[in-house]
């Protein structure tokens with residue numbers, strides 16, 4: 635038996651985190667596109683890791699339970715990495731809600747029931763949520779605490795209340811951060827920690843779809859005018875994950891970390907500020 639990492643979404647950000655934290659562990663990686671999970675597993679297995687790929691759709695609780703059950707065959711689940719998701723240019727509103735919002739909530743809940751003492755999890759949110767105006771305290775509490783199976787019935791998540799896929803994505807990522815806060819309380823009862831990371835533009839297939847999508851110029855302008863003046867890399871997100879998932883992060887749980895090259899700062903108080 636080995637300590638186990640369950641990892642959803644075999645993309646670039648997830649792989650950077652899994653490589654940084656998953657040495658010596660059994661890693662079970664699930665992706666809706668099995669070929670992505672297999673490709674990540676091949677690269678990592680040829681580099682000394684022990685990775686098992688699975689087909690798994692984050693929007694299905696049944697699939698989440700299969701991912702967890704597979705992990706438990708190999709040992710105790712000590713780490714969760716959730717880097718599965720679809721972006722505003724990749725999917726319609728309904729899919730963004732079902733995968734990134736419902737799926738993430740269900741995954742945090744189910745892993746929270748079995749995570750080992752001393753276990754840690756990270757889920758990937760987005761700086762995009764920070765641009766949306768504040769929600770009310772009541773709305774935040776609904777996103778944080780509504781039972782997972784009722785989340786998609788919330789009024790604020792009905793199609794007539796969502797402007798477009800970008801608005802859906804922002805709401806979803808805000809929900810991820812709130813969900814991490816409420817779940818971190820439950821994870822804490824098991825001696826485990828849970829945090830989220832909100833990256834800015836990180837060059838991955840998902841971001842490249844955005845560069846080539848209807849908001850391409852907006853995204854290119856965003857990294858050109860942020861204080862860092864460039865997009866980030868998945869390994870820079872893994873730097874944050876390493877802090878959060880290692881013992882150095884022992885006092886950090888229920889928190890969200892912005893890693894965006896200063897794009898949010900510039901959006902509020904610099905050249906990225908929207909013109910009135």
Ligand SMILES: NC(=O)c1ccc[n+]([C@@H]2O[C@H](COP(=O)([O-])OP(=O)(O)OC[C@H]3O[C@@H](n4cnc5c(N)ncnc54)[C@H](O)[C@@H]3O)[C@@H](O)[C@H]2O)c1
Nearest residue numbers: 643645646647666670691692718719760835836838840841
């Ligand atoms: N790249 C960025 O600029 C950026 C910025 C902020 C947040 N994020 C977030 O980071 C996370 C990871 O994205 P990435 O940039 O590494 O992209 P990526 O395209 O490299 O990886 C995403 C992976 O998730 C998988 N996936 C999609 N839907 C799924 C589902 N229903 N079930 C299981 N797997 C599914 C995809 O097949 C893909 O392998 C996403 O949640 C994304 O919203 C990315």
